[in-house]
Every structure is written in C-alpha cells, then in structure tokens.
Amino acid sequence: MKFSFGSSYSDSVTVEAKNLDHAIRIFKVSELFPEKYVDQKFIKSSDYDHDLRRYINTYKGDPLIYIFEVSPDKKRDKKVGSVRLKDCIDIDFRDYLPSSNLLEAPKELTQEETEDTTKLPIVTSAQALVQVNSKLVLREKHDAIAKKKAELEAMVSEMNKAMAALNEEIDKKKKVVYIIETYLGLQEEVVQIASGKPSDPDTPLTLFQQKLYMDEEVGIYDDDGIDFSNIDEFDTWIVKNIDKFAYKQKSIIAWQVRRSKKSYEGSDAITSAQYSTWNKQTYFLIRNGENIYRIWSNVYISDRLFPKQLEYSSIILDKDTPNDWRKKDLLKLHESYLYGLIAIQGIIERTDILGTNLKGKVNLTKPDGAPDHLVKFIRDDEPEFWLGDGRPRWREFLKKNQETVTVGSRICRATTKRFFKINGNDNDGWRAEPFRPAYPPSFGDVLNVIASKEDPRGNYLSHGSEFKVLYMPENEDYWDRRTWECRKRKRRVSWLFYSDEVLNVDEITLEDIDYYLHSRLDRKDYLHLIPTLTWLRKFKIDEEALEEEFCKMIASTLKMDYNETNRKKIRKAVSWWKLKNKWKRALTKEESTAFRMITNKLKAKE
Numbered sequence: 001m002k003f004s005f006g007s008s009y010s011d012s013v014t015v016e017a018k019n020l021d022h023a024i025r026i027f028k029v030s031e032l033f034p035e036k037y038v039d040q041k042f043i044k045s046s047d048y049d050h051d052l053r054r055y056i057n058t059y060k061g062d063p064l065i066y067i068f069e070v071s072p073d074k075k076r077d078k079k080v081g082s083v084r085l086k087d088c089i090d091i092d093f094r095d096y097l098p099s100s101n102l103l104e105a106p107k108e109l110t111q112e113e114t115e116d117t118t119k120l121p122i123v124t125s126a127q128a129l130v131q132v133n134s135k136l137v138l139r140e141k142h143d144a145i146a147k148k149k150a151e152l153e154a155m156v157s158e159m160n161k162a163m164a165a166l167n168e169e170i171d172k173k174k175k176v177v178y179i180i181e182t183y184l185g186l187q188e189e190v191v192q193i194a195s196g197k198p199s200d201p202d203t204p205l206t207l208f209q210q211k212l213y214m215d216e217e218v219g220i221y222d223d224d225g226i227d228f229s230n231i232d233e234f235d236t237w238i239v240k241n242i243d244k245f246a247y248k249q250k251s252i253i254a255w256q257v258r259r260s261k262k263s264y265e266g267s268d269a270i271t272s273a274q275y276s277t278w279n280k281q282t283y284f285l286i287r288n289g290e291n292i293y294r295i296w297s298n299v300y301i302s303d304r305l306f307p308k309q310l311e312y313s314s315i316i317l318d319k320d321t322p323n324d325w326r327k328k329d330l331l332k333l334h335e336s337y338l339y340g341l342i343a344i345q346g347i348i349e350r351t352d353i354l355g356t357n358l359k360g361k362v363n364l365t366k367p368d369g370a371p372d373h374l375v376k377f378i379r380d381d382e383p384e385f386w387l388g389d390g391r392p393r394w395r396e397f398l399k400k401n402q403e404t405v406t407v408g409s410r411i412c413r414a415t416t417k418r419f420f421k422i423n424g425n426d427n428d429g430w431r432a433e434p435f436r437p438a439y440p441p442s443f444g445d446v447l448n449v450i451a452s453k454e455d456p457r458g459n460y461l462s463h464g465s466e467f468k469v470l471y472m473p474e475n476e477d478y479w480d481r482r483t484w485e486c487r488k489r490k491r492r493v494s495w496l497f498y499s500d501e502v503l504n505v506d507e508i509t510l511e512d513i514d515y516y517l518h519s520r521l522d523r524k525d526y527l528h529l530i531p532t533l534t535w536l537r538k539f540k541i542d543e544e545a546l547e548e549e550f551c552k553m554i555a556s557t558l559k560m561d562y563n564e565t566n567r568k569k570i571r572k573a574v575s576w577w578k579l580k581n582k583w584k585r586a587l588t589k590e591e592s593t594a595f596r597m598i599t600n601k602l603k604a605k606e
Contacts (some may be wrong), residue, residue: 002070003027004077006037013037014070023067024083029096032139034088038063042085051150052143062086091135175335178298182339183346187298190353193235194242196290199249201357204374206248207344209304210381211282213259216523217245221531224262228278231257231294238285239292246287248376250354252344253285254301255294259524284344288354295353297343302336304381341365383521391515394522394529402499404507405467408583409449411502412539413440414532437473437493446505446539447471448583465496503532506584510544513537543586547574550587554599569605573598 003023006012013031017023027034035057042063046055063085068077132138181187214234215225226233234255238245246253258279264272282301286293315321315330341364348358363369370377379385392400398414405411440447451468453461461468470492477486513533516522522529551570555562560570577594578585587594 002072003080004068004070005031005034005065005083007039007066007068011036020067020069020080025096027083028088028091029093031088032135032142034065035063035085037065038085039066051147053146059085089135089139093133093135179339179342182297182299182343183349185297185343185346185350188343189296191235191294192291193294194239194290194292198291198355199289201355203248203250204372204376205348205354205358205362206251206376206378207305208246208251208253208378208380209306209308211254211256211301211304212245213256213523215258215260216526217241217520219523219526219530221527225258225527227262228257228275228281235294242287242292246285246292248378249287249289251287252305254305254340255283255285256301257281257283260527282340284347286347286353291353293353295347299339299343300336301340305337305340306377307333307337308382309379309385338365394516394519394525397512397516398503399500401504401507402502404504405449405499405502406454407449407452407467408581410446410505410584410586411449411467411469412446412505412532412536413497413501414503414528437489439473440469440471440495441474445471446586461496466498467496467502469495469497471495503536505536505539506579508536510537510540513540547571547587550574550591550595554595554602557599558602570598570602573601576601 001017001019001023003015003017003020004012005015005023005027013027015023015026015030017026031037033054036054038057038059042059042061044058044060046057048054049056064082065085065088066079067081067083069080071077132141214231215227218226218234218237220226220233256279261276262279264275267275280300281296282299284293284295284297286295311333312330315326315333318326321329345362345364348354348362348364349360358374361371362374364375391397447469449467449469451461453466472492473489477488513536516529517533517537551567551574552562554560554570555566560566574587574594577598578587
C-alpha cells in the first residue's frame with residue numbers, strides 16, 4: 001500500500017508500507033524535517049533561513065500532517081488520518097528501529113585487535129547515525145553543521161572575491177610588463193630582406209590598415225601553399241612585388257603567415273597545434289626606400305592594424321548588448337590595436353629602421369599623437385567606403401555560374417566546397433561507378449553533363465547528387481571482381497556530382513578569368529581559384545586559337561576581308577553554333593557540319 005503525507009496544498013511524500021501504522025512509523029524515522037508537510041492552514045507565518053536553506057514556520061494551534069491513501073487507479077486519494085507534527089519531531093529512534101548488530105555501536109578493541117589493522121571494524125553511516133538516539137538532538141546537530149557550512153561558504157566566497165581582485169591586479173601588472181617588453185622589443189626578430197638607399201627623411205610614415213596573408217598573396221598552391229617553414233619564399237617574392245603592396249616609400253604592413261589551416265599528415269595533435277600557432281604569427285613588413293625588413297614581434301594583429309572609423313561607435317551604440325559587456329568588448333578591441341601600435345612605436349623610438357625624423361615627434365598611442373604631415377593612415381580594410389567596379393566577388397560570380405549548369409553544359413571540376421582525393425574512399429565510392437575508378441581530375445578535362453535530377457532520365461541519381469557525366473578514368477585498367485582478372489577499360493564510366501563542385505565552361509570568359517586571377521579581394525580563395533582558373537585560361541586560349549584559324553578559313557571561303565568587324569561577325573556565328581543546341585560543343589566536334597552551318601548562317605545575313 002502507498003500513503004501520501006501532506007495535502008495537495010503543501011509538499012507531500014509517498015511512503016510504501018504494509019498498513020497505516022507501519023507507514024507512520026517509517027515517516028517518523030525517515031523524515032528529519034517533517035514540518036514541510038504540515039497543512040497550510042496551520043501555518044501562521046514563514047521565513048526563509050538562507051543558512052539552513054529551508055523555511056522556518058510559526059504555527060497556530062497544534063499543527064497536523066494529513067495522511068492520504070494513494071489510489072492505485074489514479075483517482076482521488078482518500079484521507080485516512082493525520083499525525084501531529086510534535087509527535088514526528090520529539091521521538092526516540094530506539095522506540096522505532098529494530099535492534100541489530102549492524103546498528104550497534106562498535107565495541108572497544110583489544111590490544112591484539114588494534115595491532116592487526118586488517119581486523120579494524122568499518123563504521124557505517126547507519127552506525128554513526130544511531131549514536132544520536134533523539135531526533136531533536138539530531139536536528140540540532142544538523143542545523144549546527146548547516147550554519148557552520150554557511151559560514152565556511154561565506155568565508156570561501158570572500159576569499160574568492162579577494163583572489164579575483166588579486167588576479168585582476170596581477171593581470172594588470174602582466175599587461176604592463178607585456179607592454180614594456182613589446183615597446184623594448186625584447187622578443188623581437190628583425191630580418192632585412194633587401195637593402196639600398198633609404199627614403200627622404202621628411203617622407204611621412206604610411207600605415208596600411210589591412211592585414212595580409214603570405215600564402216594567399218604569393219599564390220603557390222602546391223602542398224596547400226607556403227607556411228611557417230618556408231617564409232623565405234615570401235621574402236624572395238615580396239622583394240619583386242613590393243610596389244604592389246607597400247607602394248609608399250616609408251610604410252608598414254601587417255602580415256600573417258596563413259589564414260586557413262594546413263593539414264600536416266603524420267604529425268601528432270600537439271605538433272599540429274604548434275604548427276598552426278606558428279602559421280598564425282604576425283609580422284611587420286617595413287619599407288624605407290630600398291630597404292625592406294620583416295619583423296616578428298610578440299604581438300598578434302587580429303583583423304587589421306588600426307580600427308575602422310565607425311568600429312568603436314558601433315559597439316558603444318549597440319543597445320542589444322548589456323553595458324558591461326560593451327565596455328569589455330570595447331576594452332578588448334582597443335587593447336588588440338594598442339599592442340600593435342606600441343610595437344611600431346618602439347621600432348620608431350629605439351631603432352633607425354624608419355630613420356630618425358619621427359623620433360620624439362610621433363606617439364601612435366594617442367589620438368592626436370600622429371600629425372598628418374608625419375603619419376598617413378590608409379584605410380584599405382573598409383570596403384564600405386570603397387568605390388567598386390561593379391563586378392561581383394568571386395564567390396558570388398561562382399554561385400551564379402554554377403546555377404547555369406544543366407544537361408548538355410560543358411563543365412570542368414573546380415575544387416570549391418567539397419574536396420575529394422583522387423581515388424575517393426568507401427564513403428563516397430558511389431560517385432564513380434563501376435568498380436570505383438579514379439574521379440575526373442580536378443582540372444584537365446571538359447565534360448558534358450548527361451543527366452540531372454530534374455531530368456526524368458536522371459531519377460536514378462543517388463545520395464542527393466544533382467548531375468551526372470561520363471568520362472574515361474586515368475587508370476584505364478580495372479579489376480573485374482566477377483572474373484578476378486585485370487581488364488582494359490573500353491567504356492566510359494559515370495560520375496555523380498553537385499553543382500558547387502564544377503564550373504560552367506561556356507559561362508565564363510577570358511576577361512572574367514583574368515579579373516578574378518588578379519583580384520586581391522578574393523585571395524582567400526586562392527587554393528582552388530588560382531589552379532582552376534589558370535588551367536581554364538589556357539584551355540580558353542587554346543580553344544580560341546583553334547577557332548581563330550577556323551574563322552580565317554570561313555572568311556577566305558566567303559571572300560570576306562578579315563578585318564575586326566568581319567572577325568566579330570564570324571566569331572559570333574561560331575559561338576552561336578557551339579551554344580545553340582542543348583548539348584554544348586566545341587569546333588573539334590563535327591567540324592565539317594559546323595563549317596557548313598556557320599557559312600550558311602553568314603550567307604543568310606548578307
């Protein structure tokens with residue numbers, strides 16, 4: 001049977017017992033603070049004791065705890081009696097607990113027993129609890145311990161506050177030491193990568209705002225680009241290209257080794273993490289006339305060397321962020337810029353790298369400490385103030401290009417969003433069938449799309465893929481698992497792909513390719529942009545060279561002067577023939593048919 005002590009208007013506890021009397025005995029023994037189950041009508045007032053973490057009640061009359069028999073069919077419980085609160089508190093445990101050897105206090109040990117530690121009795125929690133026979137005494141002990149615990153917690157809290165204040169003071173001292181070390185260049189490394197005549201002493205110092213990345217600007221895409229281990233390649237490259245970046249004779253640019261992570265196969269996690277840290281190091285590239293220096297300091301430049309015009313105000317005016325958080329964000333942002341400027345200030349004051357004309361006249365850490373005739377700030381990381389040329393960024397252009405891919409389009413692979421190794425793996429072997437051949441090369445072939453998920457014939461495309469092409473793999477031999485023989489491949493195999501893995505070859509021009517190859521705004525995509533567009537540029541040039549000879553042959557046949565006007569007419573007709581059908585094609589396909597159709601089209605226009 002189950003009995004509930006306490007009404008629905010107060011807390012209640014359920015006791016499982018043989019009968020009501022048995023339930024009451026269990027309740028009296030098990031509940032150290034039964035007053036929380038007293039019916040509300042007996043409570044005169046109630047105050048919460050934070051030390052004891054419970055309510056202390058003042059009662060009227062003789063408070064009772066009502067008892068209900070719990071209905072097994074979950075209907076309304078039946079009231080079967082009550083018990084006085086006083087009878088549940090002022091009790092002697094010995095009247096309610098059966099005697100047991102387990103509950104008796106441990107006997108005193110003899111000398112022989114104490115010598116053998118393996119025979120020491122174990123004092124259980126039940127034994128320790130039974131040492132107090134009165135529930136009133138036990139409650140008092142409990143409350144005394146609770147109050148002591150509260151006192152200790154208060155002491156710990158005060159100690160934690162004092163420790164936090166101490167740590168805050170230590171952090172401030174650390175920052176002061178860090179600033180001094182930064183200013184003095186105690187951990188500075190200076191490498192002069194070019195020497196010659198310095199700039200005119202009166203030349204103002206130019207600070208470029210944008211932080212650049214060595215691997216992206218150098219553009220070597222083999223082995224995922226350069227890293228901390230071959231910065232010397234950057235040194236060689238920047239000397240030749242210094243005028244593209246530090247185009248002012250006395251200037252400073254912040255450089256980071258890499259923006260993106262690089263995989264170091266064979267290295268353990270700790271080593272890889274260390275390499276990643278080194279790849280995020282910041283260097284100052286300083287130019288003074290023909291002298292070029294690469295300086296590593298102990299500072300990290302986050303996004304830019306100095307703040308945007310509206311960067312601080314945007315934090316201050318952010319009403320959605322609590323004021324304390326805004327202050328912390330503002331201080332953290334200010335410190336990130338301050339450390340970099342302190343490092344540069346130290347270079348100005350204690351070295352002759354930038355000459356001597358700025359010493360004592362410039363203080364980059366003060367708002368009015370950099371007069372315009374001495375220091376120029378180039379805000380090249382604030383595109384909101386730039387005058388654009390109307391062209392979309394590379395990723396926008398790429399997305400629009402990929403949206404034009406359909407059945408019949410000529411495509412080439414572009415390693416963009418997804419990247420798969422040449423032989424795939426068990427998880428994506430479904431993409432190339434049969435027998436999992438090598439995938440089409442990332443660049444090096446132009447293929448026609450033969451099916452799409454919108455095409456009724458393409459309803460067999462699996463794993464959510466969007467398109468399908470046929471190609472001849474590089475490994476022409478394959479292992480036939482049916483006959484256990486190595487055979488020569490005679491037919492092309494299929495490859496399933498997504499639109500964001502390819503480029504529509506006929507929807508990108510040489511002008512587009514040259515623009516994005518040299519666009520510095522899109523250098524962060526260089527690992528797939530440069531190799532893909534470099535190959536596609538050569539493909540386009542070779543195709544146009546072949547078409548040029550074809551156009552000359554048509555002009556000769558039609559007895560047309562091959563001037564610029566006629567050349568454009570013929571090339572337009574060639575483009576019409578290549579793209580007019582669902583299946584896009586090159587002149588190398590059906591060349592005689594192309595010659596006849598293009599000639600007839602030009603004759604009809606005349």
